[in-house]
Amino acid sequence: MNQKIAIIGFGKLGQTLAKALKNTTWNLVGVFDKECDKGKNIVQALQLRYYDNLETLLFEADIIFLTVPDNLITTLAQKIATLNYNNKNQYFFHCSGSQNLDALQPLHTSNIGCFHPLQAFTENTTSLENTYVAIDGEQSSLNIATKLAHTLNAVPIHVPANDKPLYHAAACILSNYLVSLTCIAEDIFMKWSIPREALFGLLQSTVHNIERAKNTASALTGPLSRGDSSTISQHLEVLPDKYQHLYCLLGLKTLDIAKANGTITDNNYLELRNLLNNKI
Template identity: 35%
Template sequence: MEIQDHSQRLLRDERFLLSQRPLVSQYECFPSGYENIRKKDCQDNPKKGIQTEQTGMIHQRRSIFMKASFAIVGCGRVGCALAGQMQRAGYRPAGLASKSLSSARDAAEQLGTELFSDKPWEVTKHADVVFITTPDGQIENAASLLADKQGVKKNAVVLHCSGSQPSTILSVLKPCGVSIGSLHPLQSFASKQMEGNPFENIIAAIEGEPDAVAMASRIATDLSATCLTIRTDAKTAYHAAAVVASNYLVAIQDLAFRLLALAGIPPENAFPVLGPLIQGTVANIKKVGTQKALTGPIVRGDTDTVRTHVHEIRRLAPDLLSLYQCLGRHTVLVAESGGNINEEKAAELLALLSES
């Protein structure tokens, strides 16, 4: 009785330890020394386990989800941020690699792992998901290196994080039996260690093969991002849109600030003056769209005001005139397509905004 009680306690302890481990719906083997206990256990409750005739061991099925393992190739700002947040979301680091061993070591220390290398195939070959987060111009070379070294396992998913490059630049890895795709976080990563979760509530643009898209979508969701599936063959257009919305917005505000300076308002006061207007315009775009959010002299067909602008900018800051006119011409098209001005007025404004 004492031996049996001891065995039962061992069994309970083992089950408790197993319950603390993340397993993926797999059969967990128990030592054959517990064979008799397990047989009785299975007879009492057949759903608890299945006996294996070849070994006499009992396999207990667990349905606890275990998230994929991942490797990062390129320990820059995006790679480090991605690794940290994936680990916090329950994904297991298989390793980190960088051209600079010190960069890989630093990134590994942040994760609390010793799995790092300057030879990427050493850490990627055991990963379920491989992220190539190198600069855009190095992605294809990194993929070729992994293919040459057979550094990815069959059925793995390989993703890059470029916004401008399609997943097809990873095609060299296809003979390895992997699924390729891309996951681009629509976010500006200012440093390797950002406060909070930089993926929270942002858009993650995803494209590629079905298995890669499914995995990328799952990861993005776990990182609290919103998934947006885009066309692989038109990814450049997506990236150009992001550049215009972010980078060109800065350039447009610089134009506005420089024109404001001509009126005697110093640069440090430019945003306090124009900030409410900028924020109000963005809010209107969100609420009613670009055509209905458009205000100002062009949407009113006020050619006299536009003519005055062109004349004064040519006199005070001729280097800014071409940009003002270019933006004005596109604004005319927006106003016309929204039905705010007729074709005749649009032609008049376009002629005025095309004068050299």
């Protein structure tokens, strides 16, 4: 590819994108971050240029990724719009899961788009392979985003602008709230000095079961899936008060799944539903 790509914002996502792009035929020319030392070792390892001047980077790039926090995207777009350079053929992509194209409107160009990998990033993430990427934009921007995704062995999916908040809420439930639930379980397990490493086997086996199941719901196990009201009653007797409400709310959803799976009787369902509702 002859088009030159630049990355503005070099946190976990920016670093992952740089590592992934460097192993492709796309021409990644360099990065910019207001914290000029962020990820400097990665820039050196990838033999990239760390620009100390934003205008210089913009002048040399054809495709620019804004991998900054959501609340800084529009501010950055406004700053870019004030700089004294002119390249009407440039394309700008932000990587927010919640923001739509309006965040880039200060650029006054239709060559804008969204490119959000549905993945949780760490400093050690090096690839977007098999990652689903939510894209949006005018047709020319969608074409570029699609080509980029395919080059990275990712899977592009079109999420329209109006649906971005709901899409991002689902992502937060799956990723962020899983961390929250794990913290709650870890807090309870600490009563017996059980280390956090002990949780990993259960977490990994659950994910493995979901992957292998014909659908997510059919991977459900546990007392609610069996209609075991005696065990649920015991849980409610011993759980700390601070976790009772959340346990019951999640239990009601789990109960609906068990009913849909056909693993409990109508009587089991009603008995357990009343049990959980009485604790809310």
